[in-house]
Amino acid sequence: MTQPKLVIVGSIGIDHIETPSEKKENLLGGSASYACAAASFFTPSAMVGVVGDDFPAEFLELYQKFSVDLEGLQKRKGRTFSWSGVYEENMDNRETLETVLGVFENFEPVLPESYQDATHVFLGNMAPELQLLVLEQMHDPMFVMADTMDLWINIAREKLLEVIGKVHMLTLNESEARLLTGAHNLVDAAHELLKLGPVYVLVKKGEHGSMLFSQTHTYIQPAYPLRAVQDPTGAGDCFAGALMGWLASKNACSATEIRQAMVRGSVVASFGVEAFSLDRLAALTPEEIRERTQDLLAMMSPEET
């Protein structure tokens, strides 16, 4: 068995989602699911997570289709984590109807030995305490990126700051950057966050793309402009997964490779939201990714080609 280069830790969920045009139940979701699927177009990843005994066998088969190493996937008695949400008109906002923690509540990530020498680690959004547990089990990864959310900023700030001090890149969205720092201006907020330790801060701005900050440089990554967004769930995790998959495939963590990785992140995320769950990613081809990558780069170029 080959040693994985990329370890992805996060939630694995069964989602029930309502958009203005459709309502779908029992969808495969969760940050780890989206990120592992997106990474797979560049590097197979190794998953760390937990599912209950209600977790459908077809979802496990889907993971295998995406070449996910499941040695770190725990199966526990009880319900799989589940999220129900409804998107408002225009998909700009969403409301959570119900969150069932299930087996995720007592989740303790345990990394198989084969995972511990991975070069790249994505700590998906979850309790900072669990993110720290993962980090403690890794030997000496080249590049660790952590995601978070407003919940942890509000209820587990100290532990979150500990995580931020230990990772190479922190990713979060605009409002979370403001909440965590108290700075309204995004550039100010990002530079406050850099003071906490990470080499990079990656701010996600949804349809407006993302921005990468280091002490000395800023990079602006536009999102691929889409005509038809069917379900925005998991877009940030697709972005992060593809980004990490690209970096791991290049065995890299340089500033230029991170920019290149963000281009791929935007491209894969843009496909991801074209359908519910992992449906679009399951049908996605490397050729489609290549084409849209060229399209996006052409849209970003100050010279028309």
Add this chain to the structure above:
Amino acid sequence: MTQPKLVIVGSIGIDHIETPSEKKENLLGGSASYACAAASFFTPSAMVGVVGDDFPAEFLELYQKFSVDLEGLQKRKGRTFSWSGVYEENMDNRETLETVLGVFENFEPVLPESYQDATHVFLGNMAPELQLLVLEQMHDPMFVMADTMDLWINIAREKLLEVIGKVHMLTLNESEARLLTGAHNLVDAAHELLKLGPVYVLVKKGEHGSMLFSQTHTYIQPAYPLRAVQDPTGAGDCFAGALMGWLASKNACSATEIRQAMVRGSVVASFGVEAFSLDRLAALTPEEIRERTQDLLAMMSPEET
């Protein structure tokens, strides 16, 4: 006297502006003022507009500092157009407290003969009827860009459609693009607008930059990320003025030159909002523009330099 290459038509106003941190009265404002000042860093422009007999001599001197040709500036008995507004916390929204039309109410643009062979024309935001009057007096401009606003979409739609059918580029903001077409998706809205005649549609997204659409291509122009915005008034007009000034200086209207012009538009607009009125532009040097242009291009490049 040299014939101007660039004609700019629009409002000339005396602004009273309140931001969360400051309140300033009797500022020089209006779309033509901002656009002519911004254009001047690339091409001197010729202004078409009207002021009342209360218009301060120092404002005329400021126009001269920006090398504005004032032959097309009418002076009428009465009050100069005036706008009072207050910006909400975070500068994201603003509220109009008062608009005094004054001499602008009966404005009829008359173009001096020397203006009529200009190659580039910017029709700043004003009644579409007046924009048409300007177009009728031009001989055969290479490139005409028109701006508009929700007011005209609501009360003068037919005339506005006539303008749109006659210009090379329409510029408007996101919500106006949606209002005018009924399409929520920005890509859809832009392509609906292209069907009305213009070769290009330029959608302004404020701090998120702008997007250029043609039938075959899309270009995404990020805004220069600023730490300190003091007064966002006129940012769109600075962007448009610098864009048109760049194109006129190059005697160009090619797709690549339009992208290059958008970079300059973003840069000059980013300076413009660093102070109230034209204060920052009045102190701005070509060297500062060159430096920030290089900065912005570096932030847009998928390779770190």
